[in-house]
Amino acid sequence: MEERIKLKLAILQIQKHYTFDEVLFLERAKGVDKDYYIAKFPLKKFYRRYSIQEE
Structure with missing residues (x-):
């Protein structure tokens, strides 16, 4: 849940x-x-990543 x-x-x-x-x-x-990938469609091009660390 967390x-x-x-x-x-x-x-x-x-x-x-x-x-x-x-x-x-x-x-x-x-x-x-955990890595969060953002892409634009229809190109499906990766352009940024966010990471959230466990506390």
Whole structure:
């Protein structure tokens, strides 16, 4: 449940800075970090990554 809350908070932070035509991808990285990938369609081009560390 705690991970879901952190994901929702991260999505809200990202939505403040990006428009809704951008798509958010979540991929679990090795270790304890969660990496959030944002890409634009239809090109599906990666252009930024956010990491949220476990506290």
